[in-house]
Amino acid sequence: MKTLKISSSKKDILSIADLSTKEINLILMLAGKLKLEQKSGKSRPLLHGKTLGMVFQKPSTRTRVSFEVGMYQLGGGAVHLSANDIQLSRGETIGDTAKTLSLYLDCIMARVYNHEDVQTLARYAWVPVINGLSDSFHPCQILADLMTIQEHKKKLKGLQLAWLGDGDNVCNDLMLGCAKTGISMTAACPMGYEPLEEIVELAKAEGKMTDADIAITHDPASAVRDADIIATDTFISIGKESDRATREAAFLPNYQVNTDIMKLAKRDAIFMHCLPAKRGMEVTTDVIDGKQSVVWQEAENRLHTQKALLCFLMKAVAL
Ligand code: CP
Ligand code: NVA
Numbered sequence: 658m659k660t661l662k663i664s665s666s667k668k669d670i671l672s673i674a675d676l677s678t679k680e681i682n683l684i685l686m687l688a689g690k691l692k693l694e695q696k697s698g699k700s701r702p703l704l705h706g707k708t709l710g711m712v713f714q715k716p717s718t719r720t721r722v723s724f725e726v727g728m729y730q731l732g733g734g735a736v737h738l739s740a741n742d743i744q745l746s747r748g749e750t751i752g753d754t755a756k757t758l759s760l761y762l763d764c765i766m767a768r769v770y771n772h773e774d775v776q777t778l779a780r781y782a783w784v785p786v787i788n789g790l791s792d793s794f795h796p797c798q799i800l801a802d803l804m805t806i807q808e809h810k811k812k813l814k815g816l817q818l819a820w821l822g823d824g825d826n827v828c829n830d831l832m833l834g835c836a837k838t839g840i841s842m843t844a845a846c847p848m849g850y851e852p853l854e855e856i857v858e859l860a861k862a863e864g865k866m867t868d869a870d871i872a873i874t875h876d877p878a879s880a881v882r883d884a885d886i887i888a889t890d891t892f893i894s895i896g897k898e899s900d901r902a903t904r905e906a907a908f909l910p911n912y913q914v915n916t917d918i919m920k921l922a923k924r925d926a927i928f929m930h931c932l933p934a935k936r937g938m939e940v941t942t943d944v945i946d947g948k949q950s951v952v953w954q955e956a957e958n959r960l961h962t963q964k965a966l967l968c969f970l971m972k973a974v975a976l
Contacts, residue, residue, distance in 0.1 A: 668970055669779040669786040671772070672794040673833040674859065678867065680969070681837055685804050687965035687974060688958070695730060695961070702732025703973040709733065710758050711789070712767040714740040714774070715895045719932060720789045720797065723959040724766055724967075731964055731973075736762070755781035763971055770896055785970040792896065793853065795826045798931045799834040800962035805955045806840070806886060809927050814839030814867065819884040819922065821845050821877050822912045822939050823904075824852035827890045827931050832856060832871060836863035841870040845880035847907040877911055877918060884922040888929040889914050889939045908939070915941040919949060927951045 669675060676684070694700055709728045711721060721737065728735040738758075740746060745754050755778045758765055765786045769775045772791040779786035788794055807813055818835055820828050824846040832852055835842040841864070844852055851857070851873050860871040874880050881887060892908040893901055914928065928940070928950045936942045945952060968974045 667785050670796050671788045673796045673799050673830045678837045684965045688804050688961040691964050692961040700730050703968050704731035704733035707733040707763040707971055709735045710762040710765045712738045714769045719956055719959050723963055727960050727964040751777040752781035759783035793826055794830045796830050797963055798827055799830045801958035803834055804958045804962050805951055816840045816885040818842045818886040819880040820888050821914055822889045823850050823892055825894050828852045829856045832860040836860040836869050836871055839867035839869050843872045843880040845874050845877040881918055881921045886927055887922055890931055891935055892939055914944050929955055
């Protein structure tokens with residue numbers, strides 16, 4: 658029988674706040690190594706015999722496939738668990754589900770509506786829990802984003818990132834990720850759609866240690882001027898569909914990333930989007946499909962950074 662681990666040393670990644678600057682840099686370094694190994698056909702079975710459970714309350718393309726393929730590439734396995742298909746849907750508690758899953762699995766990744774659900778899962782699970790997107794945070798996306806920025810700009814510290822649009826789950830964690838790695842970030846969001854206040858405060862405090870300026874504005878042009886990176890996300894995150902008309906009115910046309918906005922940034926600025934994108938809404942087709950866009954590299958890097966994160970959490974490598 659699998660040893661019950663009521664481990665005080667297990668680590669959960671529910672937000673980028675759960676990783677130190679040093680840990681982020683180590684994960685990015687390992688991700689780079691794993692990427693090279695995979696591309697040269699020399700993958701190592703670092704997670705041989707390990708199994709990841711993937712609980713999904715809401716849809717996913719990138720997160721589901723990159724975690725599942727990542728586990729296979731590392732010699733382990735993955736089990737897809739739609740929340741509708743397990744006893745959670747009939748009222749079994751998250752706590753009992755977490756303990757049960759911990760008996761069979763070595764790590765759990767969960768995509769949930771309410772952030773409290775992944776917090777509860779982590780509190781009761783005896784194995785590490787990774788947030789695969791909640792209404793508040795998306796740490797896995799930010800690791801891939803940082804790797805992509807580093808590949809293009811050959812550094813993180815000292816860069817300037819402009820976020821345009823919704824101060825959503827991706828924006829919250831990106832702000833923390835930037836602050837921890839020395840990237841200054843200005844988020845331009847309509848009134849009422851700013852990132853979480855406590856996250857902005859936390860990011861500002863982290864930024865003081867890395868010389869990163871963290872700011873919020875309602876003026877997209879001022880955020881974008883001379884930026885190295887322009888990033889955005891959908892205006893209508895999963896679960897916000899009933900709010901569509903109000904949101905479109907709040908975000909359009911001022912918070913759309915288009916060629917006019919891109920021209921205000923540095924000439925070699927890159928455009929980033931976690932995907933899925935709505936062309937013609939938060940970004941125009943010419944920008945997302947244009948030369949400055951790095952969205953496919955960003956999507957690919959989900960695989961490499963998550964493989965590194967899984968190795969780190971399951972202690973498959975000495976970092
Ligand atoms: N970026 C991202 O998390 O994509 P999915 O919703 O397809 O997983
Ligand atoms: N903010 C988006 C991100 C999708 C990856 C959402 O929550 O739907």
